[in-house]
Amino acid sequence: MDQLVKRHIRFHLESHQRGNNLRKLPCLTFINNDDTFSNVFCENSKKLINVDLFALAAEYYSLSHLGVCTPLEELLKALGGDNQGSTGIKTDEFMNNKKSHEVQVMSELVDKIANYCGIKQVIDIGSGKGYLSSFLSMQYNLKVYGIDSSNTNTNGAHERNRKLKKHWRAYQSRARANPESQRLEKANDSPVQNEIKCKAVNDRTLNNSCLQSQDQRTTQDLIPSCVFTEVATSETSKQTEIDLVAQAQCNESKLSEEALAILDVLPANAVEIFSSSQCNSGELCEEEKAKRKMASIKAKASKSSESNLYFPLTSHITAETELGDIIADLEDCIMVGLHTCGDLAANTLRIFTAKPEIKAVCSVGCCYHLLSEQYENQEDCTEEVWGFPMCQYLKDKGWCCGRNARMSACLALERIAVGQMLPTDSLFYRAVLQVIIEEIYGVTKSERHVGKIFSKSSSFLDYVRKSLKKMELDDSKLPDSCIMDYYEKYKHRMNELEAFNMLKVVLAPCIEVLILLDRLCYLKEQDNIAWSGLVKLFDPVKSPRCYAVIALKKQSCF
Incomplete structure (x- = not known):
């Protein structure tokens, strides 16, 4: 039976990958008939008897075939606006492929929603290492508050943001240098202009020591390209050179003041200390200090004229969290969450509907197994806030998934379909370990978790020993021979285990549909929502949890 199941499931996975699935199968028209399922499971034993029909029905009830999703392209088109961040820093230089893909796609959408609603502030819930927050602030000039419950993540985000800003400044310098290089190449077409250009550069190098300490790229950025074409004689060249130096000093002084004003409102260690080579005398430095202090006061008074800032904060977010207690300058904003775990995704939506300052939300959840369920233990605790269900329709029916089903919802069908098969060995080790723990130690439920011990173990024996120590169970009464027995x-049931888990993979999208539609229906039940929908943001092979719940409020947006 296990070999038959595996063969049928592999066929449907391969069909799923090729796209040769539902539309070409003749029994599709019967899927929405309840009688169909009597042919899938035995009426008496409730056991699976038709693997083909089971796989077909599971695929039919996945999000990709229900027709409830809004295509990303259509949403971007409806939001309008130009692609302000189409060029700039390349995320794949400091993120892995998965994170780079997620950040680029989601940040573009968030920027368009922010522009559509006319807002510049973003609240990133469960910001983690701050990749999305940093990119939104630098690439799209948004003011971002990243909130995470882990102080370690927040401190790491500070340091990571500092490094990203170094990358960002380098890219900006290159971007400014490229147009200048093109103008220089044009100027090279004229021998006379080329000769004059070289003379101007030599004169500047010899006669202006104050510019020698400047970074070469920065100096070129401050020099107008017209200096290479307006010089006709050496006398004119010298005069232009004097004007050029004065202009460069003026520009640099202005840039220094602006940079110092921004530094005063940035979080600690966000960027390196700015230094200027213009301070050639104590009198000049004092003058500049006074100017910078005034600029800083003005910047703070206006809550900073620069919007592209990122502030990592540490706080535990619940449905009752008052954002105003965490963010002093809270204003009209968009709330986002990239792979917010468990109840945090549900609470993000609840905060969005409750707080008038939050005009839009874009939330991608994950870790469904960490969701709390109101009816999982058949207890109706109406006073608590639960992760599932959210909508009144499922609440009225007392709907429950259970941990096993929610665990299955985390599986990645698309990855399995392209050949990234399940880790059968580690699953088998874990299953046998559970039998050992129950039979030898009498433990059926424990708050401790084994975690990722399989990758650190050299054999099944080593795996069991390490797992028992982690669970604080005495392994001295368990000899090696007993473990190997x-x-x-x-071990002969490993194929059976693999077949069972492949059935779970096929069913995974159906369970995810239930969780996501529950969140969407919750938003549809609210009176202050102008539009809400599910959008497939990411390539599911790169990022299996690829669906975003998006909503915009009526006021200010429509």
């Missing part, structure tokens, strides 16, 4: 007893 368990392994030999169950």
